[in-house]
Structure formats: C-alpha cells, structure tokens
Amino acid sequence: MSAIHRLPELLINQIAAGEVVERPASVLKEVLENALDAGARAIDVQLEEGGVRRIRITDDGCGIARDELALALERHATSKIASLGDLECVGTMGFRGEALAAIAAVARTVLVSRAEGAAHAWRIDSEDREPAPAALNCGTMIDVADLYYNTPARRKFLKTEATEFAHCDETFYRIALARPDVDMQLAHNGRVLHRLPPGDARTRIAALMGDDFLANAREIRADGALRLTGFVSLPAYTRNRRDAQYFFVNGRHVRDRLLAHAVLQAYADILHSSRFPAYVLFLELDPANVDVNVHPAKTEVRFRDSRGVHQFVFHALNRALSESDAGRAEPQMAVSSPGTSLPPVAAAPGDAARYPLPVRPPPAAPGRTVMDAASQAYFDFTARARPAATAQSAAPALEPHIPPAGSGDAPLGYALAQLHGIYILAQNAQGLVLVDMHAAHERILYEKLKAVLDGTPAVQRLLIPAVFAASPTEMATAESRAEVLLRMGFEISAAGPRELAARSVPALLANAAVADLLHQLLGELGEYPASDVVTLRRNELLATMACHGAVRAHRQLTVPEMNALLRDMEATERADQCNHGRPTWTQLTLEELDRFFLRGR
Numbered sequence: 001m002s003a004i005h006r007l008p009e010l011l012i013n014q015i016a017a018g019e020v021v022e023r024p025a026s027v028l029k030e031v032l033e034n035a036l037d038a039g040a041r042a043i044d045v046q047l048e049e050g051g052v053r054r055i056r057i058t059d060d061g062c063g064i065a066r067d068e069l070a071l072a073l074e075r076h077a078t079s080k081i082a083s084l085g086d087l088e089c090v091g092t093m094g095f096r097g098e099a100l101a102a103i104a105a106v107a108r109t110v111l112v113s114r115a116e117g118a119a120h121a122w123r124i125d126s127e128d129r130e131p132a133p134a135a136l137n138c139g140t141m142i143d144v145a146d147l148y149y150n151t152p153a154r155r156k157f158l159k160t161e162a163t164e165f166a167h168c169d170e171t172f173y174r175i176a177l178a179r180p181d182v183d184m185q186l187a188h189n190g191r192v193l194h195r196l197p198p199g200d201a202r203t204r205i206a207a208l209m210g211d212d213f214l215a216n217a218r219e220i221r222a223d224g225a226l227r228l229t230g231f232v233s234l235p236a237y238t239r240n241r242r243d244a245q246y247f248f249v250n251g252r253h254v255r256d257r258l259l260a261h262a263v264l265q266a267y268a269d270i271l272h273s274s275r276f277p278a279y280v281l282f283l284e285l286d287p288a289n290v291d292v293n294v295h296p297a298k299t300e301v302r303f304r305d306s307r308g309v310h311q312f313v314f315h316a317l318n319r320a321l322s323e324s325d326a327g328r329a330e331p332q333m334a335v336s337s338p339g340t341s342l343p344p345v346a347a348a349p350g351d352a353a354r355y356p357l358p359v360r361p362p363p364a365a366p367g368r369t370v371m372d373a374a375s376q377a378y379f380d381f382t383a384r385a386r387p388a389a390t391a392q393s394a395a396p397a398l399e400p401h402i403p404p405a406g407s408g409d410a411p412l413g414y415a416l417a418q419l420h421g422i423y424i425l426a427q428n429a430q431g432l433v434l435v436d437m438h439a440a441h442e443r444i445l446y447e448k449l450k451a452v453l454d455g456t457p458a459v460q461r462l463l464i465p466a467v468f469a470a471s472p473t474e475m476a477t478a479e480s481r482a483e484v485l486l487r488m489g490f491e492i493s494a495a496g497p498r499e500l501a502a503r504s505v506p507a508l509l510a511n512a513a514v515a516d517l518l519h520q521l522l523g524e525l526g527e528y529p530a531s532d533v534v535t536l537r538r539n540e541l542l543a544t545m546a547c548h549g550a551v552r553a554h555r556q557l558t559v560p561e562m563n564a565l566l567r568d569m570e571a572t573e574r575a576d577q578c579n580h581g582r583p584t585w586t587q588l589t590l591e592e593l594d595r596f597f598l599r600g601r
C-alpha cells in the first residue's frame with residue numbers, strides 16, 4: 001500500500017457521481033428537477049440514443065447569473081439551502097448541490113443560462129469552466145453529451161438504447177404526472193413522443209395513464225393535517241404488475257413500502273393478492289414532517305409520524321373504495337354485459353375448444369346459486385324424492401348427466417352444479433366433491449403448457465390483433481425478446497409509440513385476456529437475459545400463462561364442461577394442488593355429512 005494522499009477533485013467527483021448518476025435517466029431526473037426548482041413554466045427535453053449520446057433540456061426558469069455559473073458545476077454549491085434548519089424543511093427538489101458537479105464529472109456538459117434581467121446569456125462548459133457570452137432568450141439550457149465518455153468501466157454497465165430510453169421515458173413520465181401545470185415536451189432521436197400542454201391533474205393523468213384508467217378510477221380527496229389527492233383504480237380494473245402505481249410526496253415521486261402497504265391494505269378485501277391496483281396519488285404534508293435526505297437518488301423518504309401517515313392513507317382509500325361496494329358488485333356485472341374486459345370466447349382448435357366457457361346471464365338475485373335448467377330439474381326432483389331414497393342409491397338413477405353405466409367409477413365423480421361461479425359440486429362414490437374450478441383448470445393448463453415453453457405450441461392466430469397500451473419498458477422487452485416470444489407462440493409487434501399488438505397466441509391460451517397476460521409475461525421476460533429466461537424462469541412463466549388461461553370465477557360452466565374438467569383433472573399429474581400450492585379440490589364423504597347431520601344415531 002502507498003502513503004495516504006488526497007484524491008484529485010475530478011476523481012472525487014467521479015466517485016460521487018456513482019451515487020447520483022447511475023444511468024441517463026438519473027441525469028434527466030436531476031436536470032428536470034433543477035428546471036422545476038427554477039420555476040420553469042415550460043420544459044423541453046431532447047434525447048439522443050437513449051440519452052447516452054445526448055440529453056438536452058431547455059427551461060424558461062429564473063436562470064443563473066454569470067458569476068454563479070462556475071459555482072453551479074461545483075460540488076456542495078447550492079442556492080437552495082443555507083443551514084441545517086433549511087435542510088429540515090426542504091421545499092425544493094434539490095438541496096445537496098451535488099447533481100451538476102456529478103454530471104459534469106462524467107459527461108461533456110454545457111450550461112447556457114440567462115438570469116432574469118441580464119442583457120444576454122452566458123455559457124460555461126465542464127472542460128474550461130470560463131463563462132463566455134452566448135445567445136438564449138431566457139432561462140437555462142443544459143446539454144449533457146457522451147455519458148461516461150471518461151469512465152469506460154461505467155459505460156459498460158449501460159444497457160441497450162431501447163432500455164436506457166425506457167428509463168428516461170419513465171422518469172419524464174413521473175415528473176410530468178406530478179406537474180400538470182408545466183408545459184412539457186419530450187423528443188427522442190428527433191421524434192416528439194410527448195407533447196403535454198399545461199392543464200389540471202385530471203387532464204394530465206388522462207394524457208399519460210389513458211382514459212380507460214380514469215374511467216375506471218375513483219377520485220381521492222382527503223384533507224386534514226395531511227392532504228391526499230389523486231385517483232385509484234376500481235377493483236375491476238387492476239393489473240397483474242405493479243407498473244401503474246405512482247405515489248408522490250410533496251411532488252416527489254417515491255417508492256415507499258409504508259405507503260404501498262397502506263394502499264394494498266385498503267384493497268385487501270376486494271382484490272385477489274396476485275392483482276395490483278393502479279393509482280396516482282399525491283400526498284402533501286408539512287416538509288418539516290418528512291425527511292427527504294435519506295437516499296442518494298432521493299427516491300425514499302422518512303416520515304416523522306409514519307403510523308399516522310399509514311392510517312391516513314389507508315382510511316382515505318378505504319372510504320373511497322367502499323363507497324361503491326365496487327369490489328363485490330362489478331365482477332358480477334362483468335359476466336353479463338358485453339364490451340367489458342372479459343376476453344372474447346374464441347372457438348379455437350384443439351384443447352382450448354374443450355372449455356368454450358359460454359358467457360351466461362348472471363343470477364337473477366345476487367348470491368343465488370346458479371344452475372342450468374337440467375340441474376335445476378334434478379335438484380327439484382331429488383328434493384321431492386328425498387324421503388324415500390338415500391342420496392347414494394337414488395342419485396345415479398336420477399342424475400340425467402351421469403354417463404352410461406361402466407364409466408360411473410370416476411374418482412372425482414360427476415358434476416351436479418356450480419356454486420357462486422367459483423366451485424363445482426360433484427358427486428362420487430364417497431360423497432360430495434368440491435372443486436375450485438379456476439385453481440383446477442390452472443393446474444391442468446400448467447401441465448399442458450409445458451409444450452409451449454419447449455417451443456412446440458399449437459398457435460392460434462387472432463382475427464383481430466389484440467392491441468394494448470404498453471410501457472416503454474414493455475415495448476423494449478417485446479422487441480428484444482421477440483424471438484423467445486415467437487417460439488412460445490406469441491407474435492407481438494409495436495402498434496404505436498406506446499402500444500403493442502398481439503397477432504397470435506398459443507392455442508391453449510386463446511381464451512385468456514391477452515393484454516393482462518402479456519403485461520405480466522413481458523415483466524418476467526425482461527428481468528433475465530433472453531438466453532436464460534426460459535430455463536431460469538420456467539415455472540414462473542408457466543404459472544403466469546396457466547393463471548391467465550384458466551377459467552375465471554363467475555364464468556358459468558355447463559355440466560358437460562364441468563365433467564370435462566373433472567376428467568382432465570384425473571388425467572393430470574398432481575392435479576390436487578394448484579400452481580400456487582393451494583388445493584384444487586376436496587372431498588366431503590357421506591360419513592362426514594352423516595356425522596354433521598347426526599344421522600343414524
């Protein structure tokens with residue numbers, strides 16, 4: 001080891017930059033926040049090659065005076081705080097005086113700014129740091145080119161242009177959501193991708209999250225010591241990934257487990273745990289009650305009264321969501337009304353056609369067990385016949401759906417009826433069989449879908465491609481994993497800057513809600529290199545596909561369909577456990593029933 005010595009300034013800054021400038025998107029975040037702190041009303045962003053080649057931002061904020069330009073690029077130089085007291089109640093996005101120094105240490109940086117009242121603008125760059133006269137109407141232009149040009153080791157960690165752009169887009173998206181009052185525009189490689197005029201929160205959210213989100217969302221307005229505003233999706237409109245969850249604290253996008261937990265808890269009774277709500281929420285509180293200085297990228301915060309915040313958020317959402325009793329009413333409605341989010345019933349060849357799952361009218365009175373006419377007649381008949389015959393001996397003769405003699409020994413028996421659109425009731429030699437139809441179908445599909453991952457799927461071409469909104473990350477994954485997807489039977493291509501179209505799906509999944517399925521699949525595929533994903537994530541991928549392909553609760557099945565499902569269960573290995581490890585069926589024997597009813601004592 002050599003003697004202890006002081007590091008040169010540039011190296012200090014380059015080391016510090018490791019914390020602040022992780023990738024182009026972090027540069028974009030810092031310079032956007034600076035523009036907002038400067039009071040900008042309009043911000044223009046131009047990116048080249050995913051932001052690696054260039055990030056150029058122009059704002060119409062207050063500008064920087066000539067004599068402060070050099071200081072702006074130095075570490076620990078800021079106009080935003082001056083004392084510990086200020087740090088304890090930060091009202092600006094920036095406060096450390098770190099960002100520009102870090103950026104200037106790892107990229108060719110040019111700053112052009114015209115302070116309010118100045119005769120003309122001044123320019124400075126990260127190389128010579130001497131202000132020179134320049135032209136600019138007002139505000140500030142910062143140009144960050146060739147990120148990591150002088151730190152090649154870090155450059156190696158950059159991902160593809162599409163991925164880096166996706167991160168930049170996400171950063172822009174979050175800030176645009178938080179600041180609907182600011183005119184914001186973003187172009188990539190010369191193409192304008194977002195043009196967002198100033199407006200109110202609702203308009204901005206519609207422009208970014210889509211009208212369908214707003215149409216299926218409940219507005220939140222809760223006021224007190226804290227203030228919570230925004231929109232949360234109704235339980236019928238949920239996603240299977242956490243990709244549409246935005247929480248802002250005093251205008252800052254944060255990922256906070258406490259807040260996420262409070263939201264999920266408000267949905268706990270009305271949402272299946274593998275589904276995620278979509279939301280955009282803004283929490284405002286006295287800056288003195290929240291510490292923003294806990295994370296290098298400022299993406300985490302710490303609340304002085306975290307319990308109080310949790311309670312406040314939970315109650316505000318819980319109240320709003322229960323007002324409609326939406327969670328219980330709407331999935332029921334969805335069964336009958338055309339044009340809802342239920343997938344169309346496709347007549348696919350092969351296995352998919354075995355459960356055509358026709359959509360039937362919902363029960364006349366909510367909560368009533370639905371049976372088809374034949375089962376109804378059977379029940380009426382047995383009810384009248386009961387005093388004369390025991391269930392065991394009478395039923396086979398009376399049951400109109402029991403197949404001809406000789407096949408009557410099926411272990412899982414024969415379907416009697418469907419209970420609340422969730423369970424199949426079947427009769428076998430021992431007594432009553434109860435089947436969770438979704439879980440059971442999921443298990444069967446899981447086994448059959450193995451062929452899909454081996455790249456030998458029967459493919460169903462869609463007459464009308466399924467077009468759905470996709471995030472930039474999903475767009476990038478669909479492109480980079482196109483080959484894997486195709487091998488699995490999914491033919492997917494871009495249909496617009498934020499839209500994907502599926503032209504074919506594996507035939508086994510012809511009945512699935514394609515958009516939901518692909519949102520989740522793309523999320524899983526994106527996490528691993530293409531070459532490894534099918535081996536490393538095999539079980540997850542199978543489970544995802546099976547879950548989406550399996551018949552949903554509240555679909556009314558006919559007795560022959562239920563019997564087909566029972567036969568498939570018998571033929572499937574480990575059919576008694578669903579892919580989540582939950583049981584798929586259970587048996588209530590006649591002895592147990594007799595014991596319960598104190599018969600024969």
Ligand SMILES: Nc1ncnc2c1ncn2[C@@H]1O[C@H](COP(=O)(O)OP(=O)(O)OP(=O)(O)O)[C@@H](O)[C@H]1O
Nearest residue numbers: 034038063072078079094095096097098099100140
């Ligand atoms: N677009 C801009 N318009 C006006 N002033 C700016 C702009 N960008 C930076 N500045 C000035 O340069 C200073 C340094 O910016 P920098 O981002 O490095 O630090 P900061 O914003 O104060 O803190 P942080 O490191 O937390 O972002 C700011 O305090 C501000 O005075």
Ligand SMILES: [Mg+2]
Nearest residue numbers: 030034094099
């Ligand atoms: Mg800053």
